[in-house]
Amino acid sequence: MKPGDDAHKRETITIRAASEILNLMSLPRRRRKRIQVALALSSISGNEKKNHEKRLNKLVNACGCAEGAAGALLLPTITGLLLSLSARTWTPKVLILTILALFLAFVLGGILGKWAGLNAARERLKRLTKKLFDLYSGGVETVK
Numbered sequence: 001m002k003p004g005d006d007a008h009k010r011e012t013i014t015i016r017a018a019s020e021i022l023n024l025m026s027l028p029r030r031r032r033k034r035i036q037v038a039l040a041l042s043s044i045s046g047n048e049k050k051n052h053e054k055r056l057n058k059l060v061n062a063c064g065c066a067e068g069a070a071g072a073l074l075l076p077t078i079t080g081l082l083l084s085l086s087a088r089t090w091t092p093k094v095l096i097l098t099i100l101a102l103f104l105a106f107v108l109g110g111i112l113g114k115w116a117g118l119n120a121a122r123e124r125l126k127r128l129t130k131k132l133f134d135l136y137s138g139g140v141e142t143v144k
Helices: 018-026 046-060 065-086 092-136
Strands: 011-015 035-039
Touching: 011 018, 018 092, 035 046, 046 092, 065 092
Parallel strands: 011 035
Antiparallel strands: none
16 A cells, blocks of 8 residues: 555544543544544634644554663663673573573563553543543533
């Protein structure tokens, strides 16, 4: 498919009421990664609208890649340091086990980092949607 095909376009979700902001949290994660949020609330000014849209879209489309990369680099580094301090002699067997341990630490660090990044983005999105709902609902609606 070419970049201009419809499959690569993001679905735009237009939010016209404060209560619709909370619906972003109920979207499945797969669907959230392919949407663009547009705010059409009458009580938002131009600059404020752009800032909120930018923050919402960043969190809605978060993938956790940066945190995954950090984990994939950090955990093997710590593992390597600990192994180098604990190894008395570097025999071929110890070297192979060390390389295997570093590879496993790399994979595990990437998985844990990505998981942490996705969960952190989800929590930030939850706080932002709650904050925007409270800000723009005018006290008309309440959320538990």
